[in-house]
Structures are given as structure tokens and as C-alpha cells.
Amino acid sequence: MALHPIDWFKPTGWQLRTEIVWDRGGGMMFNARMFCRFDERIQWLVRGDKWKWNQDSVGLGTVWRIAKEQNKEHPVAFPEELPHRCIFATTDPGDLVLDPYMGGGTTGAAAVKSGRRFVGIERDPRWFDCALRRISEALKQPDMFIEKPARAVRAERPADIFDTTGR
Ligand SMILES: C[S@@+](CC[C@H](N)C(=O)[O-])C[C@H]1O[C@@H](n2cnc3c(N)ncnc32)[C@H](O)[C@@H]1O
Numbered sequence: 001m002a003l004h005p006i007d008w009f010k011p012t013g014w015q016l017r018t019e020i021v022w023d024r025g026g027g028m029m030f031n032a033r034m035f036c037r038f039d040e041r042i043q044w045l046v047r048g049d050k051w052k053w054n055q056d057s058v059g060l061g062t063v064w065r066i067a068k069e070q071n072k073e074h075p076v077a078f079p080e081e082l083p084h085r086c087i088f089a090t091t092d093p094g095d096l097v098l099d100p101y102m103g104g105g106t107t108g109a110a111a112v113k114s115g116r117r118f119v120g121i122e123r124d125p126r127w128f129d130c131a132l133r134r135i136s137e138a139l140k141q142p143d144m145f146i147e148k149p150a151r152a153v154r155a156e157r158p159a160d161i162f163d164t165t166g167r
Contacts (some may be wrong), residue, residue, distance in 0.1 A: 016043045026038060032129060051090065057088060064082070073130045074103045087110055095116050099119075104131055109137075133155050
């Protein structure tokens with residue numbers, strides 16, 4: 001029996017508002033003797049009625065054809081367009097974006113360029129430092145029409161948390 005991820009969330013009160021299919025246009029399963037998976041799913045979960053929606057995003061639909069990232073340091077980095085669309089559609093400038101699996105910092109870069117505050121968590125120091133560099137660069141070039149977020153600071157270890165909230 002196949003279990004949809006939303007079944008894990010049901011008892012918690014979160015509801016699936018939209019599922020998006022990311023068509024990344026390729027994959028790697030050379031010896032698997034089955035069809036190669038070219039897609040990933042993005043689940044937009046909401047709780048209660050306090051969620052946000054930017055009507056400018058309505059035309060994007062539920063299938064996003066965005067080529068996978070080739071040139072970033074992290075081996076499975078997202079293309080920045082992916083978190084950018086999610087952040088733009090469901091948050092306002094100044095809102096807080098959390099990425100608990102930060103990797104090379106793609107979501108953080110997209111967040112701060114759009115004037116959102118960002119907190120990221122990453123357990124591998126190599127990727128944490130990579131994200132630190134990338135988000136610090138992104139902080140220098142946010143959207144010119146949006147107020148610049150606070151400076152980036154690294155929280156005390158052992159929690160490897162990257163925090164642009166300025167606290
Ligand atoms: C798929 S990668 C994220 C890639 C990221 N979206 C990007 O574009 O660079 C997942 C990351 O989560 C980190 N990770 C896995 N388990 C973790 C945990 N329990 N706490 C913090 N980070 C974790 C891994 O080290 C890895 O870098």
C-alpha cells in the first residue's frame with residue numbers, strides 16, 4: 001500500500017493546501033531497472049486560516065518545470081527559483097523563513113534577496129560554511145525594491161543555526 005506523506009500530517013492538524021510537482025527534467029538511476037524519477041513533490045501545508053497567499057503567483061500552476069542545479073557546491077542543491085516561488089507566493093517581506101535542512105543555503109539566499117528574514121539549520125559544517133558564504137553574498141544584493149534584512153550572524157555552537165533575524 002502506498003502512503004501519501006499527507007497521511008503523516010493528518011493527526012497534527014496540518015492540511016494540504018496544494019501539492020506541486022517539480023519536474024527537474026532528469027535524474028540518476030542507471031541500474032535500477034525501472035522508470036527513472038524526474039520529479040519531486042512540494043507540499044504546501046497550512047494550519048488554521050492564518051496562511052498567506054500572493055495572488056500574483058496564481059498563474060504558476062501546479063507543475064513547475066525548472067532544470068536541476070548543476071553548478072552549485074552542494075551535490076543536491078535546489079535551483080534558487082524553486083524556493084523563490086514558494087517564498088514569494090506565501091510570505092510577505094519581513095516574514096521569517098526557516099530551513100531546517102539548509103544544505104548549501106539556496107533557500108536562505110532566495111529568502112534574503114526577497115527581503116525575508118531567515119533561519120537555517122545544517123548539521124554538516126562543510127555545508128554550513130558554504131551556506132554562510134552564499135547567504136552573506138545574497139545579503140549584499142537583495143531586491144532593490146525591498147527593505148534589506150538585518151545582518152547575518154552565526155549562532156553559538158552546538159546548534160549550527162544561521163540567523164538573519166538580528167537577535
Ligand atoms: C537535500 S540537502 C539540502 C539542499 C539545499 N536545499 C540546497 O539547495 O543546498 C539536505 C541537507 O540537510 C542536512 N541534514 C540532514 N539531516 C539533518 C539534521 N538532522 N539536522 C540538520 N541538517 C540535516 C544534510 O547535511 C544536507 O546538507
